[in-house]
Amino acid sequence: MLRVCWKGAHAAARQCVCGKVKAHPLQHCRKYSTAGDSGSSAGKIVAASLLSVGGGLGGAILYAKWDPKFRANVEKSVPYSDQLFEMALGPPPPPLVLLQKKPGKIEPLQIFSLSEASKESKQPKDKAKKSDPAPVEAPAAVEEAPAPTAQTLEGEECKDHHEPELKERPAEEVTARLAQQDKAEQDALAALTAGLEESLGSTAKTTLQAIGAQEAALTAIAAHTNKLKEAMDSETPPDEKSSQWKALNEALSDRTRAMEEAEEALLKAKGELENLRGVINSAKQSKINTARPQILAAEENLHSMIVDLDKVVTKVQTAQTEAKIVSQYSELVNEAKAQFQQELANITPETQANWKGLSGKLSADDLTSLIAHAHRRIDQLNRELAEQRVREQIHIEVALEQQKLEDQKALERAVVSTLEHSREDMRLEQEKKAQEVREVMEAEMRTQLRRQAAAHTDHLRDVLKVQEQELREEAQEILNSKMMEQETHYRRLTQEQLDTFTLDMNAAYARLKGIEEAIDSHVIAEEEARKAHQLWLSVEALNYTLRSAGADFPTEPLEGAVGVIKENCAENEFAQALATAIPEESLSRGIYSEASLRARFYDIRRLARRVALIDETRNSLYQYFLSYLQSVLLFEREQVAPPAKLAPEDLDTFKLLAYANYSIERGDLELAAKFVNQLRGESQRVAQDWLKEARLTLETKQVISLLSAYANAVGLGTTQAP
Amino acid sequence: MSEKELGQKWDHCLADSAIKFGTGLGLGIVFSVVFFKRRTWPIVFGTGLGLGMAYSNCQNDLRSHYVLHIIYVPQQLICCNVC
Numbered sequence: 001m002l003r004v005c006w007k008g009a010h011a012a013a014r015q016c017v018c019g020k021v022k023a024h025p026l027q028h029c030r031k032y033s034t035a036g037d038s039g040s041s042a043g044k045i046v047a048a049s050l051l052s053v054g055g056g057l058g059g060a061i062l063y064a065k066w067d068p069k070f071r072a073n074v075e076k077s078v079p080y081s082d083q084l085f086e087m088a089l090g091p092p093p094p095p096l097v098l099l100q101k102k103p104g105k106i107e108p109l110q111i112f113s114l115s116e117a118s119k120e121s122k123q124p125k126d127k128a129k130k131s132d133p134a135p136v137e138a139p140a141a142v143e144e145a146p147a148p149t150a151q152t153l154e155g156e157e158c159k160d161h162h163e164p165e166l167k168e169r170p171a172e173e174v175t176a177r178l179a180q181q182d183k184a185e186q187d188a189l190a191a192l193t194a195g196l197e198e199s200l201g202s203t204a205k206t207t208l209q210a211i212g213a214q215e216a217a218l219t220a221i222a223a224h225t226n227k228l229k230e231a232m233d234s235e236t237p238p239d240e241k242s243s244q245w246k247a248l249n250e251a252l253s254d255r256t257r258a259m260e261e262a263e264e265a266l267l268k269a270k271g272e273l274e275n276l277r278g279v280i281n282s283a284k285q286s287k288i289n290t291a292r293p294q295i296l297a298a299e300e301n302l303h304s305m306i307v308d309l310d311k312v313v314t315k316v317q318t319a320q321t322e323a324k325i326v327s328q329y330s331e332l333v334n335e336a337k338a339q340f341q342q343e344l345a346n347i348t349p350e351t352q353a354n355w356k357g358l359s360g361k362l363s364a365d366d367l368t369s370l371i372a373h374a375h376r377r378i379d380q381l382n383r384e385l386a387e388q389r390v391r392e393q394i395h396i397e398v399a400l401e402q403q404k405l406e407d408q409k410a411l412e413r414a415v416v417s418t419l420e421h422s423r424e425d426m427r428l429e430q431e432k433k434a435q436e437v438r439e440v441m442e443a444e445m446r447t448q449l450r451r452q453a454a455a456h457t458d459h460l461r462d463v464l465k466v467q468e469q470e471l472r473e474e475a476q477e478i479l480n481s482k483m484m485e486q487e488t489h490y491r492r493l494t495q496e497q498l499d500t501f502t503l504d505m506n507a508a509y510a511r512l513k514g515i516e517e518a519i520d521s522h523v524i525a526e527e528e529a530r531k532a533h534q535l536w537l538s539v540e541a542l543n544y545t546l547r548s549a550g551a552d553f554p555t556e557p558l559e560g561a562v563g564v565i566k567e568n569c570a571e572n573e574f575a576q577a578l579a580t581a582i583p584e585e586s587l588s589r590g591i592y593s594e595a596s597l598r599a600r601f602y603d604i605r606r607l608a609r610r611v612a613l614i615d616e617t618r619n620s621l622y623q624y625f626l627s628y629l630q631s632v633l634l635f636e637r638e639q640v641a642p643p644a645k646l647a648p649e650d651l652d653t654f655k656l657l658a659y660a661n662y663s664i665e666r667g668d669l670e671l672a673a674k675f676v677n678q679l680r681g682e683s684q685r686v687a688q689d690w691l692k693e694a695r696l697t698l699e700t701k702q703v704i705s706l707l708s709a710y711a712n713a714v715g716l717g718t719t720q721a722p
Numbered sequence: 723m724s725e726k727e728l729g730q731k732w733d734h735c736l737a738d739s740a741i742k743f744g745t746g747l748g749l750g751i752v753f754s755v756v757f758f759k760r761r762t763w764p765i766v767f768g769t770g771l772g773l774g775m776a777y778s779n780c781q782n783d784l785r786s787h788y789v790l791h792i793i794y795v796p797q798q799l800i801c802c803n804v805c
Contacts (some may be wrong), residue, residue: 208781265736296790339742521757603725604725611728616788618783619785619788620781620785621780621781621784682728685724685787686724686725686727689724689725690724
């Protein structure tokens with residue numbers, strides 16, 4: 001690719017050498033090259049210049065291709081070079097030779113642009129990457145920061161919590177707590193006693209109920225067994241049997257009911273007893289010494305109740321065992337009867353269940369079978385009986401042993417219960433004794449505490465007295481200081497008020513003074529203004545009188561006007577001085593106007609010219625003639641502008657007169673007078689009067705102008721702007 | 723007016739010269755008739771005298787400003803003035 005570029009460059013260089021540079025200037029070059037053969041050196045010069053320009057451009061483009069920085073610089077500095085470079089890239093319809101160059105150019109430029117684009121894209125990516133981890137880190141750091149701070153806060157809080165627990169409670173708190181404790185004790189005691197009494201009462205009730213129920217059960221059981229025994233005796237007639245059986249059933253049901261009730265009552269009582277025991281235990285745990293006797297009494301009651309309940313329960317149990325025996329017996333009997341009946345039924349299925357009413361209805365077979373069965377049964381029973389007798393001993397022994405076992409159990413139970421009872425009794429006694437001892441100790445303790453309390457109260461009294469004294473003093477001091485403060489505050493306030501009042505008064509007074517002064521100064525100023533106006537008016541009048549001069553006669557005598565001025569500015573020294581500075585002649589006779597002086601000057605001039613040669617050395621008639629001749633024959637300019645400085649050769653009469661003429665034509669009487677003053681000899685003598693008049697006029701005019709300026713100034717000074 | 727002074731002087735001069743001329747002429751004529759048997763030389767002489775006097779007067783008049791005038795003051799007056 002580079003080689004292609006170089007080849008293209010060489011081709012371009014060759015073409016440049018030949019005079020063809022680019023697509024557009026190329027045509028121009030062609031024209032020039034074809035048309036310039038007739039050429040003089042002009043064509044050669046043109047060609048050479050074009051060549052150099054083309055070579056520079058081509059070199060620049062090539063270098064721009066090779067160095068993009070250079071291209072950028074050129075594009076920045078030269079306005080349309082970027083378009084030129086674009087044109088160099090994009091292939092215009094070129095001649096055949098240039099095609100080699102163009103594709104070569106495109107690729108490196110594209111690569112450069114791509115690399116630039118990639119560089120540019122990489123940079124923002126890096127920036128984005130950098131910015132992303134930064135905010136990620138920041139919130140993480142932020143999160144971590146509050147966590148340790150929270151932990152430290154918690155630790156501090158814990159420490160704070162621990163510290164107050166270790167402080168000692170103050171004495172007041174202790175007494176308060178004690179009082180609270182006493183109160184609480186009393187409340188608890190009252191609650192306890194109430195609870196105890198309640199529970200005692202309820203348990204007593206329930207135990208009584210239970211005992212009653214048990215006794216009722218006992219009676220019911222006894223009645224039932226009696227009834228059963230009676231029922232077992234089969235000597236009663238059948239009508240009564242059924243009623244007996246009914247009664248028996250009733251008794252059974254009664255018994256069962258009574259048993260149930262007794263059971264329930266027993267359970268309730270036991271529950272209540274347990275509650276009572278629990279209450280007593282909790283009362284014991286509450287450790288209130290004053291409740292001890294009550295607790296003891298409750299315990300005794302409990303114990304007695306338990307004892308009674310146990311007794312009744314044992315009674316009921318014995319009755320139950322008896323009843324069990326009887327019921328067993330009755331069951332056996334019933335069983336035998338049922339068996340017998342069943343056998344009968346088996347043998348005689350036609351007979352009814354109630355075999356007692358069957359004696360008249362049975363047949364002979366039935367009867368024989370029945371009798372046979374009865375005999376067989378009797379035999380069986382006899383055999384059983386014999387066996388029973390044989391086994392009687394064993395049975396008795398077994399029964400005895402059973403009974404022994406049962407007795408032993410009952411004995412054990414009784415022993416245990418009695419042991420328990422006795423133990424309870426012992427414990428109760430012990431507790432009673434302990435209670436008594438405790439009471440005694442409590443009494444002693446109380447007396448000692450009372451003594452201590454007395455001592456403490458004495459001490460407290462003393463301390464309180466002292467504290468009271470101190471507090472009183474403190475309070476007094478505080479009161480005094482507050483009073484002082486208040487007083488000083490009040491005084492300060494009043495002083496401030498006074499000060500403000502005096503300040504206001506002073507301010508008002510000063511303002512008043514200021515107003516007065518302003519008014520006075522106003523008056524003065526107005527007076528001044530009036531005077532100034534008068535002065536100005538009089539000066540104007542004076543100026544007006546100056547105008548009264550005629551062509552050849554002077555003005556009116558200025559005496560009147562000047563007198564008026566003098567009157568008007570009697571106290572104004574400057575104006576007085578000026579007014580007196582006006583020359584006497586002008587006052588008495590008046591002055592000539594400038595116009596008349598001008599007119600007169602021409603005469604003077606003529607005359608002065610005529611006697612120019614005459615002075616003290618030459619003053620014969622012949623000189624007069626010569627001077628006259630000179631004036632006639634001398635040609636000069638009538639008006640010559642005077643120079644800034646007079647040289648000695650300017651002091652010639654004729655020149656002086658020319659300068660004076662010039663000046664007076666321009667209205668500068670003063671300068672003319674100055675020049676005329678320089679005349680010498682007869683000319684001077686001739687111009688004497690004119691000069692005098694001119695001086696007079698000038699003086700007067702000067703003074704008057706001063707006066708008017710002064711009047712104007714004064715007037716301006718006094719006039720107030722709107 | 724100082725400028726009129728010269729004119730006045732010239733007027734005076736001319737008037738004086740006219741008078742002197744006339745007077746000279748007259749006297750010359752008189753003298754020539756009376757004393758000198760009507761010869762012309764006294765007329766001319768008289769006229770010349772007249773003109774000469776006029777010229778001299780004129781010149782003196784015109785010159786008068788430049789010429790120092792001596793005033794003779796007797797000594798006695800001076801001493802009295804000083805004492």
